[in-house]
Amino acid sequence: MKYQSTRGEAPILEFGDVLLAGLAVDGGLYMPSELPEIGQADLRAFANLPYTEVATRVLAPFVAPSIDEDSLGRMVEEAYATFRHPDVVPITELPSEGVNDHHIVELHWGPTFSFKDVALQLLGRLFEHELERRATSVTVVGATSGDTGSAAIEACRDREGIELVMLHPRGRISEVQRRQMTTVASSNIHNVSIDGTFDDCQDLVKAMFADSSFRQQRRLAAVNSINWARVAAQTVYYFTTGTQLGGGERQTSFCVPTGNFGNILAGYIAAQMGLPVDRLIIASNHNDILTRTHLSGLMEMEQVIPSTSPAMDIQVSSNFERLLFDLSDREAAWLRTAMQDFRANGQLPLSEALITRLRNIFDADRASELEVEETIADVHSATGQFIDPHTAVAVSVARRLEAGSSPIAIMSTAHPAKFGDVVQDATGVAPAQPEEIKDLYGRTESCTDLPNELNAIMEFVSSATNA
Numbered sequence: 001m002k003y004q005s006t007r008g009e010a011p012i013l014e015f016g017d018v019l020l021a022g023l024a025v026d027g028g029l030y031m032p033s034e035l036p037e038i039g040q041a042d043l044r045a046f047a048n049l050p051y052t053e054v055a056t057r058v059l060a061p062f063v064a065p066s067i068d069e070d071s072l073g074r075m076v077e078e079a080y081a082t083f084r085h086p087d088v089v090p091i092t093e094l095p096s097e098g099v100n101d102h103h104i105v106e107l108h109w110g111p112t113f114s115f116k117d118v119a120l121q122l123l124g125r126l127f128e129h130e131l132e133r134r135a136t137s138v139t140v141v142g143a144t145s146g147d148t149g150s151a152a153i154e155a156c157r158d159r160e161g162i163e164l165v166m167l168h169p170r171g172r173i174s175e176v177q178r179r180q181m182t183t184v185a186s187s188n189i190h191n192v193s194i195d196g197t198f199d200d201c202q203d204l205v206k207a208m209f210a211d212s213s214f215r216q217q218r219r220l221a222a223v224n225s226i227n228w229a230r231v232a233a234q235t236v237y238y239f240t241t242g243t244q245l246g247g248g249e250r251q252t253s254f255c256v257p258t259g260n261f262g263n264i265l266a267g268y269i270a271a272q273m274g275l276p277v278d279r280l281i282i283a284s285n286h287n288d289i290l291t292r293t294h295l296s297g298l299m300e301m302e303q304v305i306p307s308t309s310p311a312m313d314i315q316v317s318s319n320f321e322r323l324l325f326d327l328s329d330r331e332a333a334w335l336r337t338a339m340q341d342f343r344a345n346g347q348l349p350l351s352e353a354l355i356t357r358l359r360n361i362f363d364a365d366r367a368s369e370l371e372v373e374e375t376i377a378d379v380h381s382a383t384g385q386f387i388d389p390h391t392a393v394a395v396s397v398a399r400r401l402e403a404g405s406s407p408i409a410i411m412s413t414a415h416p417a418k419f420g421d422v423v424q425d426a427t428g429v430a431p432a433q434p435e436e437i438k439d440l441y442g443r444t445e446s447c448t449d450l451p452n453e454l455n456a457i458m459e460f461v462s463s464a465t466n467a
């Protein structure tokens, strides 16, 4: 398989290079030149296979020829053995008042209790494998709105050949999220808090990648969802869920709490590969750029307003570029200028043709803070189940949809204990805390505070990786 950049001016690469490159040198994102197809017989088989087997079969064509299927299978087994549930990604029912069948897809059984573990536990192992094969090392730099950071740190800690520098927006992530990152005492892990928003952190990472001499000198690598390997790894649970709910023949809809568009993009890719998908529903909190774009056809940046679902407090959803690339029939030249204009003006009008294609498969809606709180309370009083605020955004949006015939799989992206305060405020009851989270409060934190300035960050990266 070959990979090309969404902006058309970067070299065509194989998986191993794309894995280590992250962002393409022209500022674009890597996409497979052609997607593998999963046939009917495979889909029917997937409904009854263990998660790890589906993962190996879905991912093998993406990683070839860089990584052979046996090595992939071994890494997949190891990655998902870290999950606390035997099904890896279990599905539960959610009573839905006679509308469509609603199901909760629990993506949060990994080491750090968020869906980020699904991709990152595998990514850490793929990195180590590829670095060993090449006898080289990398500096992973990432930005986190909360969950990517801890999942990446857990995936990369103490791995050979990797130094990890993780930026987070100071005071804008929960205490549990911060402690999950800053209490990891591994010499290859470096936490930085930035005086700014998540978008600022993401821009700093992108700027470091855009500086080609710095990038080469430090051998930068990315774990943000700009890394194609993450999107690929996330397609797997669309296949397991869709085939379990629909037997490989009937369509499923997916409702996804969306921030950087990495999760729901994986659903779109799975649909392109042959999974029967009815609707893909973008659920946003009050930072609703994608919902507004879907409605009006104009993508327009606004200020980020903090919410109780911080992993979705984003205005620029990086992976949306991959969707625009595909929906525009891969018009890299158009996309290159379009993304530059959007950066410069904060606005991008989408053509009627493009917006029609978007609406052919995607729906979009937002949930207010009040709706999130009410949904957490309502699900708890109806079922005794706790859901976290990100999941609640999606449940709230799914409940408002008009009745359709397909079951709706609602992606539950975080364990409720990770956002225990919000859940307790809504329900009056504190969700039980897993031991791993309780433990965090007694540990020493380690983090460097830096201003929102590229030079300061680059200096830090250089010194951290020289040590």
Ligand SMILES: *Cc1c(COP(=O)(O)O)cnc(C)c1O
Residues within 6 Å of the ligand: 114, 115, 116, 147, 148, 225, 257, 258, 259, 260, 261, 262, 263, 264, 311, 312, 390, 413, 414
């Ligand atoms: C990262 C994250 C999201 C958003 O996912 P994207 O892939 O960025 O759209 C939603 N919920 C939680 C809990 C997350 O950690």
